[in-house]
Amino acid sequence: MKGARAAVELLEKQNVEVMFGIPGGVLLPFYDELVQSDIRHILVRHEQCAGHMADGFARVSKKPGVCIATSGPGATNLVTGVATAFMDSSPMVAITGQVETDKLGGDAFQEADSFSLMMPVTKHNFRVTDPKVFPETMKKAFMIATTGRYGPVHIDIPVDIFRAEITDEQMAREVRVPKPKRNLSELLDAIKLLEKAERPTIMIGGGVAWSQAGADITRLAEMLMAPIVTTLMAKGSVAENHPLVLGVCGMHGRQVANYALNNCDVLLAIGTRFSDRVTGKLSEFGMKTKVVHVDIDSSEIGKNVKGRVGLVGDAWTVVNALIAGLQKRTKSATWKTRIIELKKQCACNYDLRSDPLKPQKVIHELSKNLPDDAIVTTEVGQNQMWAAHFYKCYAKRMFITSGGLGTMGFGFPAAMGAKIARPNCVVADIAGDGSLQMVSQEFATAVENDIPIMICLLNNGWLGMVKQWQKLFYGSRYKATQFTAGSPDFVKLAEAYGSAVPDRFRHRSRGGCSPDDATREDDCGLHQREMPVEGRGVLDGSHDVAGLRPARGDAARNG
Numbered sequence: 001m002k003g004a005r006a007a008v009e010l011l012e013k014q015n016v017e018v019m020f021g022i023p024g025g026v027l028l029p030f031y032d033e034l035v036q037s038d039i040r041h042i043l044v045r046h047e048q049c050a051g052h053m054a055d056g057f058a059r060v061s062k063k064p065g066v067c068i069a070t071s072g073p074g075a076t077n078l079v080t081g082v083a084t085a086f087m088d089s090s091p092m093v094a095i096t097g098q099v100e101t102d103k104l105g106g107d108a109f110q111e112a113d114s115f116s117l118m119m120p121v122t123k124h125n126f127r128v129t130d131p132k133v134f135p136e137t138m139k140k141a142f143m144i145a146t147t148g149r150y151g152p153v154h155i156d157i158p159v160d161i162f163r164a165e166i167t168d169e170q171m172a173r174e175v176r177v178p179k180p181k182r183n184l185s186e187l188l189d190a191i192k193l194l195e196k197a198e199r200p201t202i203m204i205g206g207g208v209a210w211s212q213a214g215a216d217i218t219r220l221a222e223m224l225m226a227p228i229v230t231t232l233m234a235k236g237s238v239a240e241n242h243p244l245v246l247g248v249c250g251m252h253g254r255q256v257a258n259y260a261l262n263n264c265d266v267l268l269a270i271g272t273r274f275s276d277r278v279t280g281k282l283s284e285f286g287m288k289t290k291v292v293h294v295d296i297d298s299s300e301i302g303k304n305v306k307g308r309v310g311l312v313g314d315a316w317t318v319v320n321a322l323i324a325g326l327q328k329r330t331k332s333a334t335w336k337t338r339i340i341e342l343k344k345q346c347a348c349n350y351d352l353r354s355d356p357l358k359p360q361k362v363i364h365e366l367s368k369n370l371p372d373d374a375i376v377t378t379e380v381g382q383n384q385m386w387a388a389h390f391y392k393c394y395a396k397r398m399f400i401t402s403g404g405l406g407t408m409g410f411g412f413p414a415a416m417g418a419k420i421a422r423p424n425c426v427v428a429d430i431a432g433d434g435s436l437q438m439v440s441q442e443f444a445t446a447v448e449n450d451i452p453i454m455i456c457l458l459n460n461g462w463l464g465m466v467k468q469w470q471k472l473f474y475g476s477r478y479k480a481t482q483f484t485a486g487s488p489d490f491v492k493l494a495e496a497y498g499s500a501v502p503d504r505f506r507h508r509s510r511g512g513c514s515p516d517d518a519t520r521e522d523d524c525g526l527h528q529r530e531m532p533v534e535g536r537g538v539l540d541g542s543h544d545v546a547g548l549r550p551a552r553g554d555a556a557r558n559g
């Protein structure tokens with residue numbers, strides 16, 4: 001069979017149900033074979049969004065998301081989507097078409113060295129130059145993406161590989177990729193440290209979300225009488241209404257979570273890479289704390305923060321090994337009592353009734369109204385941080401955000417990928433106006449493919465988070481952060497693409513909706529079917545995210 005047929009069959013054998021992309025000249029043999037396949041193809045309007053949709057799909061389904069782009073500009077557009085997945089360890093297979101092998105390096109039309117471009121932002125990448133190894137390369141890509149620490153794998157396929165002959169024997173060839181080794185040799189040391197700890201704290205990161213170890217970690221916390229703080233990536237992994245769960249820590253985190261992080265004597269860090277957004281000045285982080293670091297990726301142990309003890313394995317396995325090894329504690333519960341007391345005191349005190357509408361209020365109401373199994377994505381900026389604080393994750397709720405790369409424009413396409421993975425759940429993107437304008441063309445994709453998601457737009461007329469940095473660290477000298485000519489009428493924009501905005505809501509928004517009306521379920525269209533929908537109220541744009549402090553003392557470098 002031809003390489004193009006082989007590619008489609010290989011994807012089908014990997015149980016790929018959906019892929020996201022845009023065709024181009026070098027991909028035509030592949031797309032021609034796709035005509036006969038049951039694989040659903042979502043035609044996006046910009047390849048970056050193919051990456052984000054595949055990423056959103058992966059974060060919800062825990063299966064690799066598949067995206068595809070043509071050579072040259074298609075591949076370069078895709079890079080941001082792949083890099084975003086890489087930074088958040090999301091499994092993905094990203095396919096790019098390429099010019100013929102004999103033209104490689106000759107600046108052929110639409111040639112870009114996508115292999116080199118993708119290398120630093122992928123877990124692994126391949127350029128196929130020999131049709132004989134094409135089937136095994138495809139199989140390896142899927143295995144690598146989902147073995148050990150997840151991540152994106154890129155395959156660059158020159159068009160002549162699609163036209164080449166592939167034999168049945170080549171198709172049948174088995175492949176293996178080495179599984180990362182677990183190393184629990186220091187388990188006893190970890191248990192001793194945790195047993196002796198007077199003020200233990202558990203910090204969990206994205207690895208816990210991937211491993212789905214939240215319930216086990218809550219059990220461990222109860223045994224240790226230890227509070228749990230989450231990184232942004234772990235929000236949603238543990239129920240935030242549990243008394244020991246303190247919420248998001250770090251630069252934009254909650255005061256009580258940072259208190260527990262900075263005042264513990266033993267820190268059990270699980271599935272987190274100690275990003276600078278969490279640690280602040282690395283040289284000062286954890287000075288007085290003994291760190292037990294659990295990670296599936298051995299190279300993370302001791303990379304940023306030197307731990308006393310390192311345990312290598314996936315979060316679920318290691319946590320259950322710790323649970324099995326720990327004796328019932330009989331220690332005093334002073335630390336636990338203090339933490340629970342602090343948590344109560346830390347409840348944010350906002351006047352939720354004020355006019356104009358406060359962004360905090362919008363998210364608070366969204367949180368109250370969305371169902372227990374809702375999936376929320378965010379853009380990047382103040383909207384993301386307000387969502388982290390005021391959207392409550394309990395029960396089966398999921399929170400999906402671009403934590404590592406901080407990619408504006410992630411949330412909208414990621415929400416679409418999430419909705420495809422779980423069509424029966426309500427999916428909402430908490431958006432900023434700057435972010436949404438980066439990807440608003442994807443309204444077309446949502447409408448065309450009938451992907452009903454909701455957008456809750458915090459339309460403050462500013463690149464709010466950058467404005468806040470200018471205010472705090474540059475003497476309020478604002479430059480290039482206000483949309484001085486105003487933003488588009490987002491309702492009209494959505495409608496122009498054929499999105500349905502419920503009549504009642506639109507009517508109210510024209511007159512300026514009151515805080516209560518803006519967030520009532522039927523007015524907001526929370527259960528609207530033919531969305532995407534964006535609603536409008538008058539928002540107080542002067543608001544800042546509370547508690548912001550620069551990482552490593554250098555605002556300019558970290559903004």
Ligand SMILES: Cc1ncc(C[n+]2csc(CCOP(=O)(O)OP(=O)(O)O)c2C)c(N)n1
Nearest residue numbers: 381382383406408432433434435463464465
């Ligand atoms: C692609 C990209 N470009 C630039 C930035 C830098 N940046 C971080 S937050 C932000 C402002 C976001 O504005 P908006 O989406 O309106 O959100 P707000 O902060 O107003 O809620 C910018 C420009 C980024 N994170 N991503």
Ligand SMILES: [Mg+2]
Nearest residue numbers: 432433462464
């Ligand atoms: Mg904004």
